[in-house]
Amino acid sequence: MRIGVVTFPGSLDDRDAARAVRLAGGDAVSLWHGDDDLKSVDAVVIPGGFSYGDYLRCGAIAKFAPVMTRLIPAAQAGLPVLGICNGFQILCESHLLPGALTRNDHLHFVCRDQRLRMERTDTFWTNSYAADEEIVIPLKNGEGGYVADEGTLDRLEGDGLVIARYLEVNPNGSRRDIAGISNPTGTIVGLMPHPEHAVEDLTGPTTDGLGFFTSAVRSLVKS
Amino acid sequence: MARVVVDVMLKPEILDPQGRAIVGAFGRLGVHGVADVRQGKRFEITLDGEPTDEVLADLHRMAEELLSNPVIESYALRVEQ
Incomplete structure (x- = not known):
C-alpha cells in the first residue's frame, strides 16, 4: 500500500501528509516535483502549501511540473489522487476536477477549526466516514473560495460529487458551501480543509481527519 | 523587437473581492461616483x-x-509595435 506524497518547492504539509499515511497503516513514498517518476505508488496525495510561491495563480505553475506530467494521465486512467488545499487548487488547474479556487470573499487569510458534513462516503478517500457524519478539521487558506459556473455546480450536486460541505460558517465564500468534491468515479478528491492536521490528539483539534487516509488504505486492501 | 501584451481579467460572473475592496478605498479617500472596479493582470512579453x-x-x-x-x-x- 504505497501512497505517494508530492513535494513541490513551497509545499508545507507534505511531512504531515506522509505521517498521516503512516498512522493509517500505509507506506508513505516521497515524490519529488522534478522527477517524472511515480515510483509505482498505488495512490497519491498532493499536499497543501504554496507551490512555486503561488506565483501567477495558486497551482498554475505546479501543473506543469515533471511529476504532474506523469500524474495527470495516471489520474485520468484511475490512479487515486487526494489534493488538499494547494493540492485541490492544483487538481482544478490541471482540469482533473472542475471549477477553481479563488481569493476568499472577505480577503483575509483564514485559519480555524472547521466543522464539515461528509456528504459522499463511497469514494476511495472517504469510505471510512458515515454518511452525513460531521467532522472538525483545520482549515487554513487565503484562496479557498470554490467557484464554478451554475451548470457545473448543479451537475456536481445532482451527481452527488460534493464530498464535504462547510457547516456553521462558510469560511471563504465557496459557492454552495462546498469544501470538497470528487470526480464521478470517486478516485480523485479535492478538499480545501486539512485532514492531515487532525490525525493525532497531541497536535490536532480532533482525529477526524485520519479517516481520509484509513479510507485509502482500506480501499487498497480491498482491491 | 516587438512587444506582446496579454491582459487577463476575471470573467464578469466571478466575484472580485479585491476590486470590491478598492471601491471601498476610493470611498474612504473621498473619491465618489465609482460603481465598480475589476482587478486583472497585465503581462508584457518582449520578443527576440x-x-x-x-x-x-x-x-x-x-x-x-x-x-x-x-x-x-x-x-x-x-x-x-
Missing part, C-alpha cells in the same frame, strides 16, 4: 524577433494554458 504567426500561436496557447485559467478568467492579446 518579429511576432510571426507561429510565435503568436504559441503565445495564444500560453495565454490560454498558463497565463489565464479559462474556468474563471478571459484574456486579450495584442501586439504593440
Whole structure:
C-alpha cells in the first residue's frame, strides 16, 4: 500500500501528509516535483502549501511540473489522487476536477477549526466516514473560495460529487458551501480543509481527519 | 523587437473581492461616483524577433494554458509595435 506524497518547492504539509499515511497503516513514498517518476505508488496525495510561491495563480505553475506530467494521465486512467488545499487548487488547474479556487470573499487569510458534513462516503478517500457524519478539521487558506459556473455546480450536486460541505460558517465564500468534491468515479478528491492536521490528539483539534487516509488504505486492501 | 501584451481579467460572473475592496478605498479617500472596479493582470512579453504567426500561436496557447485559467478568467492579446 504505497501512497505517494508530492513535494513541490513551497509545499508545507507534505511531512504531515506522509505521517498521516503512516498512522493509517500505509507506506508513505516521497515524490519529488522534478522527477517524472511515480515510483509505482498505488495512490497519491498532493499536499497543501504554496507551490512555486503561488506565483501567477495558486497551482498554475505546479501543473506543469515533471511529476504532474506523469500524474495527470495516471489520474485520468484511475490512479487515486487526494489534493488538499494547494493540492485541490492544483487538481482544478490541471482540469482533473472542475471549477477553481479563488481569493476568499472577505480577503483575509483564514485559519480555524472547521466543522464539515461528509456528504459522499463511497469514494476511495472517504469510505471510512458515515454518511452525513460531521467532522472538525483545520482549515487554513487565503484562496479557498470554490467557484464554478451554475451548470457545473448543479451537475456536481445532482451527481452527488460534493464530498464535504462547510457547516456553521462558510469560511471563504465557496459557492454552495462546498469544501470538497470528487470526480464521478470517486478516485480523485479535492478538499480545501486539512485532514492531515487532525490525525493525532497531541497536535490536532480532533482525529477526524485520519479517516481520509484509513479510507485509502482500506480501499487498497480491498482491491 | 516587438512587444506582446496579454491582459487577463476575471470573467464578469466571478466575484472580485479585491476590486470590491478598492471601491471601498476610493470611498474612504473621498473619491465618489465609482460603481465598480475589476482587478486583472497585465503581462508584457518582449520578443527576440518579429511576432510571426507561429510565435503568436504559441503565445495564444500560453495565454490560454498558463497565463489565464479559462474556468474563471478571459484574456486579450495584442501586439504593440
